[in-house]
Amino acid sequence: MTKPCVTQTTNSWPHNALLSLVLMVGALVPLALQADDSVANVAEKNARCLRCHGMETLRYQELATGNMRDFHVDAHKFSQSNHGQQGCVTCHKGDFAALPHRPENTNQYHSCADCHTGDKVLQRMRLVGITAQYKKSVHVQRGVSGFDCFSCHNPHESRLEEIKKPAGNIVDRDNDVCLKCHGTRESAEEKHRIIPKAPLHLKEVRCLECHTPRPGSVIHAIEPATRAERTCEACHSRDSILLTKLYKYRLHESERRTGFINGVVLSDYYVIGMTRHPLLDALGILGMGGAFVGVMVHGIGRWLAARRRQNHET
């Protein structure tokens, strides 16, 4: 089952790749958040648009495709986003007097490159690399109609990711992006029955870990399902691909915060429950339990012996 796909636009993709770059790779660059505009300010500046576009459920399913088209802009998230200081009409050009707006007007809007070309910071974000990856992705290769950067990355909410978030949050957020079009969590679990404990995997790792080429750092080159990672050892090994993918950010964060990357390199393997291997966890618990029982048995034995000796004397 495929859920209706949320598409914001029908533009062609090339320059818009910048945006996705801001979302993920931006984490590597210590940029300050540009979110000083308050919600009230944003709401006031864009009041006319937000009268309708502030409605949380301003959306519909397209008759032809069943795809959901969402027109809601969350004033709060927008004010916190990197574009929060811009007015709606900075990017959306045209005559919006008619209701509903005419398609020839709604199709005209700025793409990322219109503003960000020549931006030094963005050059450092390796946009060129991402663009190349994206071109190889299954979405482009198969020519999915209407697919572009905005299909995954909402320009009204994009912001440099806070790296401090626990990995779980990143997993949920990233997987939700995929699940906007690729069914529900339940249907995804059904599709991934080949993996033991599929629900747990879907909760703890991103779709991207298996559905992008090995080694990592090429998460925009999403591959078709047939080429997905199918070997357990890819992750469940000392040389886990997760170290170059999901944990990459933790590694950097740990280094930034403490200047010490050992803990992450060792992947917390010495902590019971964090080995990512049930047998090792079980052995660890067994060892600890055994030691405890041993001490107890020894103690009780000593105590009984002492009592008997005492009785004997009386």
Next chain:
Amino acid sequence: MNAGDKVTKTRKKRTYLIWLVAIGVLSWIGKSWLYPLFFEQYTGVVNAILTYDSSKELTSQEITKTADELTLPYRAKRAASMVPNEGNTFIERLRRERVMALKSVRDDSPYPHITYFRRAGINRYEGPATCLKCHASMHVTTAKGEIVKVNTLEDIVDTVHFRFQKNSRGFSTFGFDGREVNGEEALMNIPMGKIDRACGIPGSFSWTGWAELVKSKPEAANGDIVIRSEGCGQCHIGGNYHPATEKMMPIGDVPETAKQGVDCLICHADVYDMNQRVVKADEHGRRWDQDRSLRSAMTVGKPKVDSCLNCHQHNLGGDAFEGNKSAKNLGHINERFTHDGAKRATPFSPATDVHSAAGMNCLDCHVPEGHKIPRGLHGVDLVANDLPKKPVSCEGCHTASPHVRDVKNRAILNGHVARLACETCHIKELADYNVVLRDWVYPIWNKKEGVYSYVDVYQSGKPGKGMTYLWFNGNGTFLANALGDNPTGDSRYNPLMNQLVKIDDPEVLAAIRGVAEQLKQTYPEINVDEYVREAANPLSHFTPEQIEQRRQWVEEKIRPLMKKGISRITPFKLFNARMYEDMSNQGLFGAMILPFDYASYYETGDPLQSVKVAIQHPIVRRMYETPFKLYMMDSFMTYFGVKTWSGEYPLTEKGALKNVEKHWMRQMASLMINHGIQRDGRVCRDCHAEKGVIDFDKLGYTPERAKELRHLPELENVAKP
């Protein structure tokens, strides 16, 4: 340790063992024999073996004849499809008759139980005992998708349809003390539900109005006395002499005889004779009769729309609704009364509801688990819910973005979903016989029925009159007032101080005055101005201090409940009733309502006498004594916003009523309306206009915003319909 010690030890052990066995045996006897005896003595309820006249044995010939008759329409249809038009009517008839008699055609009929009964040698229907021969247990698919095996009889006996109350969590209702009914903070869980909720209908205290026989003198009978049936038992599946009173207690269970009174067929038979649903009196008491004919039993299957509507059309369309089939089959003897003024006035019928027109079954939305049927996550009233976590919602089928076809307006219509319930646009109004104000205190003679009857002071289904729009977060108060708050507003929105306690529509006021003037002809003591004031403002007898106290109470205890969750503007049916109240148990939101005894009310038209009779019912008396006070009434009153149950019996030893006053409930109840859905909803200008159906000021918008909502600049740019 010597030998003597050993003997003593063994003896001690033996004594313990004997004691243990003795205690076990005694408690078994106590629970199975003594407790039920004591309980019946204490509460005055009666249990006895139940017999039904319609449960008759049929001969083999009779069975064949009945089966032929029941399957005739189906077989005729089959024959018509199998035999082409012959041109010659004689040959055509001959051939069709042969086809209709074919074994395969007979066996294929929509009533497979005809064959099952024949094979099992069943020639008489004896209630659950017959059904359980094959259906002793059943498999139920739970919400989690697990399949569990349950005892069928216990499954049904445990449902709200049988017990009318639950003493567990699962109410979407909050007491005026701010606590969820039977919720986490509850002092203790008490039995709550239709059996005991405070409601402006006398039968809601189910014991006093369970199964009553009334002497009526209808116009059509030319002054002769006609015995009639009345009481809440008519719509409940238990056929006992009282509601399932035993289920209210923490121990004990309804006796096996009562369980055998369950009316399986009223839900499961396709052909059920509602004319059998009348009160019968025998040496033990009064109870409701059932259709237990083998004819009905032959037609059993999954419940159909009409099975549910046997009872529920009464609440949806009402007896006044033309398409109410039960109201056309009132009884072969002891005919049931029909009631003027409908509870919801949203009939479920093809002409009045889009889902009914589509041929949908009730269970398509109310998807059951075994015999437990969900009523949804939302609810303002105190009707117990068998599956409180199971949603029954429009979104389940229509998604959260339901408008698809209207290409021009679909986005903006879906945009409204965040703030409006579907019903707000898709129930435009209720039937005009929707009762809004009902006065039980000044009965008048009802010529048609031949009894004294309550007066519907005001009926209307129009928005702003008989129905209103409130913010609703899915919860209600203990007296059925929708909870919710304007998400954009300050504390302006306050229905418990404004729209639910004040009627200011001049048309409505004029209608009330008209009725008051008419009543004055029968009751000269009525002061018309005062009558209108009391009906239009149920707080009119409060002192300014009390009003201020109430305002503060709402802010302190109710406002936090209103702010919970997500509120949407939702339509509600309005209702208030004037009844007699026990003023020893009164608070800022109401006082304990006293029940009426149907027979004396209908026959004499003396409501006070009727109250006296009703409160002398043994179980009502017990409610005023300490055990019930501690077990449930104290908790009940805290939900009411009253500290404790006074326990002061409102009848003196000399037989006079004490501390009893007539009052309207202190605020109008708002009842959820979810049926009678129309395909074409409201359009922009129905609400966004100077005199739109929604009063934005009352919904707590600032005056500027309310004005803007009435005159949306965007509307000028929208293509006019």
